[in-house]
Amino acid sequence: MAIETPLKGFIGESIKRKEDDRFIRGKGNYVDDIVLPGMLHMAILRSPFAHARIHSIDTTAAQALPGVVAVVTGKLLEQHKLAWMPTLSGDTQAVLATDKVRFQGQEVACVIATDPYVARDALPLIDVGYEVLPAVVDPSKALEPGAPVIRDEKEGQTSNHIYHWEAGNKGKTDDAFAKADRVVSLETFYPRCHPSPVETCGIVADVNPATGHATLYMTSQAPHAHRTLFAIVAGLPEQNIRIVSPDIGGGFGNKVPIYPGYVVATAASLLIGKPVKWVEDRSENLISTGFARDFHMKGEMAMRNDGRILGIRVKLLSDNGAFYADAQPTKFRAGLFHIVTGSYDIPAAHVVADGAYTNKAPGGVAYRCSFRVTEASYLIERLVETAAIELDQDPAELRVKNFIQPDQFPYKSATGFEYDSGQYEKALRLALDKVGYDELRKEQAEKRKKGELMGIGIASFTEVVGAGPGKHYDIAGLRMFDSAELRVHPTGKAILKLGVKSQGQGHETTFAQIVTEELGIPAADVEVQEGDTDNTPYGLGTYASRSTPVGGAATAMVSRKLRDKAKKIAAHLLEASEADIDFDHGKFFVRGSPSKSKTIQDVAFAAYTNLPDGMEAGLEGVTYYDPPNMTFPFGTYLVVVDIDRGTGQVKVRRMVAVDDCGVRINPMIVEGQIHGGLAEGFGIAFMELITFDEEGNCLGSNFTDYLLPTSWETPKFETYETVTPSPHHPIGAKGVGESATVGSPAAFVNAVIDAVGHLGIKNIDMPVTSDKVWTALKEAGAAE
């Protein structure tokens, strides 16, 4: 029988995940699994109204219920200066409402009890006197003069306007439009959706009253940043705060912000002297935590009749809810929306964005997307589809005509990005080939003759991920670098500690493989640790597809640092000059005589036992990596749909995805990331929606209304790759977590519009539900 050589985990090897052994046995350790002695349970009373003044809160009856330990109100927090907290965008957010409630589901009071059931029983016993105020739910109306001012507690805030931001060049763009043969325009709304990881948010706060040390087990995608913010909010000395982010049951951006529940549980633990657990239920998660998108977009493209795009002009209005709480770099109020020129060589661009307060939950705004990149990608890809229909050109060829060419990289975009690398046409051609594009177009033409509706949608997206560099990008002032600390022990086994934090992405495996590649230590011998702020170097966390571009780069760099030292030790062991030592796959050898070699394990042992004179013992180091630029993953997604004219139902027949995320460290994991992103993109395109009625009641407050696709609806995905390394990343990787969510919604919607565009239907906003499709067909006189 042939013996297979076990994979060591070099880059490009799909080794199985190290983390799986605990998960498949039910031995993961999530926040809700943590139980501490004497632990109390917290439940939150939330506002039933979107906008109301609070006249009184009577907690007497709740406090009298056996098992209730305390009832916390905003008034109590005010005494400790904790009623308000800063948001990630430099705004403030109520921890517990004192003056007004500003969205349905806002935190009003908390019950701390010995049992979670009792904590729930006490909530209806709290009597809150509300005076209902008119709710502002439409961001355009919010900006009209005379609209009720939601944030009237803020000094100088006389309207609901939050920010105004521009990018690109207005003059050049106006010129481009003046020269254009025609203008293609699209007004579209990217609706509010929600990351909804299957695990909700939660905390076990354990503040030791004797020492003041706070250990906070939290669902945090960014434990270090959260610790710093906690220090600032709670006024606790930072060294006394330890945040432990254990296993996380999915994040997708939902676990980036700091939520009032975390703060109250911590304050309650401090005041009561016992650990306090708070774990959201699903409705709380949906109605109050970081939503995504909610972006009104108007895009126009100046075009020549031959299909060349000369310029793009965009006007945006973001609905930020009652508190401006985006996780967003400070300088970029609409995030990285200026990636809106996409994969195309568009000489002029101008983006204008405004933000408005409304009586809705605050963001977030992330959902597997780095800072508004999804919205931008959606707009440009929908615009190109619109142009293809209006110019009667093939949407694939129209794209090719406008793509940035491989020899144009590094490419400076009209809005100021410097794209690192790309081969857009190659990815598109591969997708067309795999799907059998020409045949499908023939089939479509045949079907159309018979009155059947079939569509082929394309999205050739480019996204921008991996923030920093720190001089441009920050979260709440904290520069966006990231870190890795590597310690190789005498037996050649290693521990790698990171400032990022996995929520399912497989860091324990992927980052070990980077060490394998750089040092030759098998991945199985590299233990990866994340999430404990006492035990890992400072970093900004995992979101915006930044772990591999930044944390991965830090891992490569720290490994190289150790390799340099190891080389010196190897030279000493081999009695050769360092300049004559070569390194390959974990072996140091003297150039020209490969038989004279030492393994990394030999060297590691020597680092503690047999060092050259004058060298410090040990083999460890730490690197803080500030990327020189972002990375620009890209790809082409192709979707084939069939539409039922009687019911408007859209059936996704095929979904072909070509992704180029540069070098793939563990192809199996990369593909898994793409599958997940495509499914979430499918959900966003067709069913996921949080909306509100005129009174600001949230429609979408549980999984009965907020629809997540199951295995049955989710299409099968056919995935392919091209590889264009990032020239500035140490191992050429670009990050992949979000590509599929960024790129796929436009492909799905374009497929629908491709099926019905000839009927004069130009746009159907997401989610593209069957009733919307049927209604559009009806208006076009084409429904059954």
Added chain:
Amino acid sequence: MNRSITATVNGEKVSTEVEPRLLLVHFIRERLRLTGTHIGCDTSHCGACTVLLDGVPVKSCTVLAVQADGRQLTTVEAIGAGQLHPIQKAFKEEHGLQCGFCTPGMMLSSFALLADNPDPTEEEIRWALSGNICRCTGYMNIVKAVRSAAVQMKQAAAVPAGAVAGS
């Protein structure tokens, strides 16, 4: 009024007093400290809390603990007791999990499916797992894992018992 119940959980008899309103999932997680069974929603949609009640998958957030009196309960912890079950192996081999939160429920639904239908098609797998939500994998590799487990289990069953004992 509390009630006393006796259930067989993962092969062991457990007797205790419970409040009638206690949900089975809390009994499993909080009382028995079997935390492999998770909670993901309030409305019986996500399936993260799936366990086997007398061998049949149920959402343990939608069953009362008192209803388990006299019944057999199987949680993820029992599937992998001793050596890994082919379903567990296949989930790892085929990358059928990412964050791991839906995984126990997903594996238990798969377990019941394969007990019932040892050779399911991809369609049948997708249909059978449609009561369990996963946000990470897009279901592709979960379906693959269940197919692969089916093949493994079939092969294992085809090996004569003596051959196993002798190996």
Added chain:
Amino acid sequence: MLPAPFDYHAPETTEETLALLDQLGDEGKVLAGGQSLIPMLKLRFASPGHLIDINRVQGLDFLDERDATLRIGPLFRHKAAERSSLLASRYPVMAEAARQVADPIIRNRGTIGGSLAHADPAGDWGSVMLAMDAEFVLRSKGGSRNVKARDFFSGPFGTTLQPNELLAEIHIPATRGRSGGAYMKLERKVGDFATVGVAVHLQMDDGKVRSAGIGLTAVGPQNIKAEKAEAALRGQALDDATIKEAAALAAAAADPTSDQRGSVEYKRNVVRVFTERGLKRARDRAREGARG
């Protein structure tokens, strides 16, 4: 979300159950599959003082066909219906509905009887029962009465079931001759309530419709029996024109409201489209076989 406190009873016989129902009156609530009731308790939309769990009563999970009647017990679960070869071969409308109720795990536990007593206007079984002209046996301590499905439902979540009564048995006239059926359901995803559902049950004699049943889901305050459409089919050969006419009558019988699932016009159209498709499917099935 956690339920408020309640008392729990687990009777072991139907008599015991009826005695408890009698004694507890409005405060008592029967727990069958619990797949609608328990979520309602958790969300505290319902807080009965007492739950009467009938899962320990033996012999309530039956399905049998005798004396020209298909009889279904109150603990007959959706999954059992989905798997029943009797239903698959002779009552396709039931088999099809069964596999579309909620999701596979819910179906393991939920019961047809519980679903009917819950009387959600978006529930699937009510329409099926209306299409099949079912009759419900409602038992109380004092006696028993039979109520036709069409007289059972009274608005959203409302029935003529009295607090002291148990939906003890479902009776469906057994099919005779060539028959066919279909359950058409539009849902946004697995586990969603129907946007629109249409149940069709046909019995044919010599190529003509002997009886036709059409029930509508989620397009009114309760499940609707499209009686005019049924009448228009009776005695007719099922040509396309007749089917179209019946479909239009079914659409007219629908009384939907606009919501996130769609507009009134949309839902009514789906009723029309589904009635048409469902009738065709039922007709084809009746032709193919299914002789009773």
